[in-house]
Structures are given as C-alpha cells and as structure tokens.
Amino acid sequence: MQHWSTTLTNFFVGLGLPEPVAMAIAFIIGATALAIFAPTLALGLIWITRKIISRIQDRIGPNRVGPYGLFQTVADAAKLLSKEDISPTDADRVAYNLAPILSVFGVIMSTAVIAFAPGIIGADLHVGVLFLVALGSLGILSALMAGWSSNNKYALLAGFRVIAQLLSYEIPMVLAMLGPVLLAGSMRLQALSEFQSLEIAGFNIGLGWTAFIMPAVFLIYFISALAEGEQTPFDLLEAESELIAGFHIEYSGMKFAMFFLAQFLNSFFLGGIAVMLFLGGWQGPFVDQLPILGVVYFLGKAMLVYAVTQWIKGTFPRVRIDQMMAFAWKVLVPMVLALILWQMIALKLPAPTWVQYAAILIGNLGALALIVVILNRHLSKEEIRTKRAFEPTSLIGTMQPAPPSPGN
Amino acid sequence: MLQNYTFVLILSGLALLVPVAAIVLGHFLGPRRPNPIKNQTYESGVETVGDTWVQFRAQYYLIGLIFLIFDVEVIFLFPIALAYQRLSLFGVVATITFVVILLLGLLLEWRKGALEWE
Numbered sequence: 001m002q003h004w005s006t007t008l009t010n011f012f013v014g015l016g017l018p019e020p021v022a023m024a025i026a027f028i029i030g031a032t033a034l035a036i037f038a039p040t041l042a043l044g045l046i047w048i049t050r051k052i053i054s055r056i057q058d059r060i061g062p063n064r065v066g067p068y069g070l071f072q073t074v075a076d077a078a079k080l081l082s083k084e085d086i087s088p089t090d091a092d093r094v095a096y097n098l099a100p101i102l103s104v105f106g107v108i109m110s111t112a113v114i115a116f117a118p119g120i121i122g123a124d125l126h127v128g129v130l131f132l133v134a135l136g137s138l139g140i141l142s143a144l145m146a147g148w149s150s151n152n153k154y155a156l157l158a159g160f161r162v163i164a165q166l167l168s169y170e171i172p173m174v175l176a177m178l179g180p181v182l183l184a185g186s187m188r189l190q191a192l193s194e195f196q197s198l199e200i201a202g203f204n205i206g207l208g209w210t211a212f213i214m215p216a217v218f219l220i221y222f223i224s225a226l227a228e229g230e231q232t233p234f235d236l237l238e239a240e241s242e243l244i245a246g247f248h249i250e251y252s253g254m255k256f257a258m259f260f261l262a263q264f265l266n267s268f269f270l271g272g273i274a275v276m277l278f279l280g281g282w283q284g285p286f287v288d289q290l291p292i293l294g295v296v297y298f299l300g301k302a303m304l305v306y307a308v309t310q311w312i313k314g315t316f317p318r319v320r321i322d323q324m325m326a327f328a329w330k331v332l333v334p335m336v337l338a339l340i341l342w343q344m345i346a347l348k349l350p351a352p353t354w355v356q357y358a359a360i361l362i363g364n365l366g367a368l369a370l371i372v373v374i375l376n377r378h379l380s381k382e383e384i385r386t387k388r389a390f391e392p393t394s395l396i397g398t399m400q401p402a403p404p405s406p407g408n
Numbered sequence: 409m410l411q412n413y414t415f416v417l418i419l420s421g422l423a424l425l426v427p428v429a430a431i432v433l434g435h436f437l438g439p440r441r442p443n444p445i446k447n448q449t450y451e452s453g454v455e456t457v458g459d460t461w462v463q464f465r466a467q468y469y470l471i472g473l474i475f476l477i478f479d480v481e482v483i484f485l486f487p488i489a490l491a492y493q494r495l496s497l498f499g500v501v502a503t504i505t506f507v508v509i510l511l512l513g514l515l516l517e518w519r520k521g522a523l524e525w526e
C-alpha cells in the first residue's frame with residue numbers, strides 16, 4: 001500500500017514543483033492535519049465521556065448547546081480561554097509553565113505513529129512501539145513536574161503518587177506490549193496491524209487478533225493502561241475527596257485545559273495502542289479491497305475500547321494505594337514476566353506455527369485461571385480478617401469491681 | 409527512512425506550537441487582576457504551614473530504583489524480541505536466563521519486603 005506522503009508528493013510534483021519542496025509541503029500538510037485532529041478529537045471524547053457517565057448516573061447530560069449538546073465542550077473551551085490565568089507566587093516558574101506544554105506535546109506526538117489504515121500513518125517508524133513508550137514517560141514527567149513545582153502540599157502528594165502509580169504500572173504495560181512484538185517480529189505499528197490478518201479461503205476477514213492468542217497479556221495491558229491513563233479504579237492522582245484536584249490544583253484557565261485535553265487524549269490513545277497491538281488495528285472485512293475502510297475500523301474499535309474505559313469509570317470504586325501497588329508488583333509483573341518467558345519457549349518449539357500459538361493460548365488461559373484462584377483465596381481471607389476487626393467484642397465477663405482506693 | 413524522522417521533527421514543532429499558542433492566547437484574552445491573596449497557594453482556604461518541599465519517604469525512592477532496573481530490562485528485551493525468530497539455541501537460552509534472573513530478583517525484593525506499602 002502506498003504511503004500517503006508519496007501520493008501527496010507525486011501530486012505536487014505533477015503540479016511542477018521540485019521534489020524536495022513537494023515532499024516538504026506534503027509533510028507539513030500531514031503534520032498539520034494530525035496536530036488539528038488531536039484537539040478536535042479531545043472535544044469529541046469529552047462529550048462522549050459526559051454522555052456515557054450521565055447515562056450511567058441516570059441523567060441526560062449536556063443537551064442544550066447544539067444538536068445533542070455536541071458543542072457543549074466547544075463552549076467550555078471558549079469559557080476556559082476567557083478565564084484569568086492565575087499562577088501562585090511561590091511556584092517554581094519554569095517547571096510550572098512547562099508542565100502543561102509537555103503533557104500536550106506528548107499526546108500530539110504519539111499521533112505520529114498511529115496506524116489509521118494501510119498507508120495512512122504519520123511516520124511508520126521502525127521503533128514505533130518504543131517511540132510510544134518513550135512518549136508515555138513524557139506524560140509521567142509532566143505530571144511530576146506539575147505536582148512538584150506548584151508548591152502546594154496536595155499537589156506534592158499527587159506528585160508522589162505519580163511516582164508510585166505511573167512508574168509501577170509502566171513496567172507491566174511495556175512488558176505486555178512485548179508480547180505482540182515477539183509474535184510479529186517487528187516494532188513497526190503498520191507491520192503489527194498487517195500481521196493480524198486472517199485469511200479464510202483467500203478472503204481476509206481481519207480477525208487474526210493477537211488478543212485471541214494471548215488473552216491474559218491483553219488483560220494485563222488493559223489494566224495497566226487504565227492505571228497509566230489515570231482512569232477510575234486507579235485515579236488516585238486526582239482523588240478529589242482527598243487531594244482536591246491532584247497535581248493540577250494550582251492551574252487555571254488554559255493551562256488547566258491543557259492538562260484536561262492531554263488526559264482525555266492519553267486514555268484514548270492508550271486504547272488505540274491496545275487496538276493496534278491486540279485487537280487487529282485497522283483489520284476488518286474488505287479492508288484489502290478498500291484501504292480507506294481501515295480508518296473506520298480503527299476509529300470504531302478505539303472508540304469502543306474508550307467507551308469500555310468510561311463504563312469502568314462510571315461503575316468502579318477507587319482502589320486503596322497499598323492494594324494498587326501490591327497488584328502491580330505482586331500480580332501483574334510476575335505474571336507478565338512468566339507469560340513472556342512461556343511465549344519465548346513456545347515460539348521455539350519444534351512444531352508447526354499453529355501448535356506454537358495453541359501452546360501460548362493454553363499458557364495464557366492457565367495463568368488466568370491460576371491468578372483467579374490465588375486472588376480469590378487471598379480476598380476471602382481478607383474478608384474474614386476485616387469482619388473480625390469490626391466485630392464488637394463481648395463485654396460479658398470482662399467487668400471487674402473497681403480496686404479499693406488507698407484512702408479508705 | 410530519514411524522511412520519517414523529518415515528519416516527526418515537523419510534527420514536534422507543531423505539537424509544541426498548539427499548547428503554547430493556546431496558553432498565550434488564554435493569557436491575553438482573560439482578565440489579569442492579580443492580588444497577593446489570590447496568588448497564594450490554594451490549600452482549601454487554610455493558610456499554608458511550613459515548607460512544601462520537604463524530605464519524603466524512602467519508599468518512593470525504592471520504587472523508583474526497582475522501576476529503573478525493570479525499565480532497563482525492557483530496553484534490552486525489545487531488540488531481542490525483534491530478532492527472536494532468527495535466534496540460535498544459545499541466544500534463546502541466554503535470553504531465558506536473563507528473564508529468569510530478573511524474575512528471581514523480583515522474588516528477592518518481595519521476600520525482603522521492598523514491595524510492601526504501608
């Protein structure tokens with residue numbers, strides 16, 4: 001499939017421009033399209049979130065501005081634009097002002113390697129997956145900078161939790177991303193999407209998803225992505241009942257809006273990475289005949305994953321910090337390491353490919369069953385312990401007559 | 409291949425431009441009436457007591473160190489994963505030993521109580 005930039009360059013060359021100029025113009029057009037696409041998408045995502053959350057909470061949600069309240073977020077953005085930009089006197093100026101810029105920079109940059117359809121990808125880097133991981137770390141850095149530089153105790157506490165949560169969940173997430181890379185033997189996101197095709201009688205139905213081969217690895221990635229996107233079961237960074245607003249407590253106006261934008265886009269792109277690595281990317285029926293259909297498949301799947309995360313956001317309670325840390329280091333990391341190890345062994349079995357894949361699948365299902373059994377036993381023990389702690393101990397037989405005072 | 413990075417470079421310029429432009433625009437469009445009380449640190453309306461940038465618990469440092477070890481491991485594992493299909497038996501055994509050592513390291517940290525969060 002021809003890359004979009006080649007098509008555009010050829011078009012400009014056809015108009016009579018020299019080739020380097022034509023290529024530069026093509027790249028600038030593509031980059032501008034991506035840079036505009038990301039904030040526009042964020043406006044839509046915020047609207048979707050509000051609609052889903054309000055339906056879960058038995059409300060209607062935004063329905064006044066525009067059809068179905070679609071322009072509510074535009075109105076909100078305009079309002080934030082006209083707000084006063086307050087920065088506290090005690091803040092560390094450089095880090096305080098740099099943090100919102102860096103957070104948006106990170107998410108817009110990650111659009112560069114998103115494979116929308118065959119041939120439609122900003123830049124099909126050979127190190128695509130590593131590029132995404134590196135940009136994820138930029139988000140962590142900006143949250144830490146915001147928390148530390150605000151010179152506010154709540155923000156600082158949130159900054160500590162950034163270290164605890166985002167760093168801990170980065171490890172299982174990145175190790176889970178290793179699974180599809182090991183299977184496809186490439187870090188190019190276009191190659192990873194191409195790898196997940198499934199031909200039945202010469203027709204590509206696009207259902208060769210790696211999630212079918214390694215469901216446990218996909219689940220680990222999804223849980224870690226929830227934590228990385230600061231979504232609800234793990235939204236300790238902005239636990240509003242404890243930390244008011246978390247690390248962006250001291251931000252107002254457009255700087256606050258930048259953090260907001262980055263957070264929504266980040267959780268969408270984490271879902272998008274899940275789609276590209278595990279759920280087939282742009283693969284689907286008829287995509288070989290009509291490549292542009294890939295955009296529909298990719299965005300549809302990514303929106304579906306995003307809707308699921310918002311569903312979780314609307315229905316799950318928040319976890320405690322010690323439970324969260326224990327879950328990352330004692331459940332997810334050993335499990336994903338063991339699964340990667342098993343996958344490495346399975347891929348070198350002297351057998352046909354389908355036997356290797358079946359071995360990986362059996363290993364994944366076994367790991368899932370084992371973890372469910374262990375967690376179940378642990379949780380039922382916890383339940384008995386908490387019950388005992390709250391039971392009122394009986395006072396009968398513990399009462400003693402008061403000792404005679406020495407005065408009598 | 410270098411063209412791809414040219415594209416990334418152009419996009420990085422635009423990705424910096426978007427937030428900077430938005431913030432600068434907001435700075436000029438919004439009102440500006442600073443006063444000392446408004447610019448104080450917001451801690452639920454209570455006056456701030458003491459210094460914010462204090463010494464913090466060593467636990468966070470420990471987590472940071474463990475993260476560093478595993479992150480370096482991941483950086484080593486990605487190139488191995490790319491070449492895995494062409495790897496000889498020696499390479500496979502070496503890789504598996506590498507992962508097993510780290511798994512044992514994690515178990516040691518677990519036994520030593522570095523993963524307990526109080």
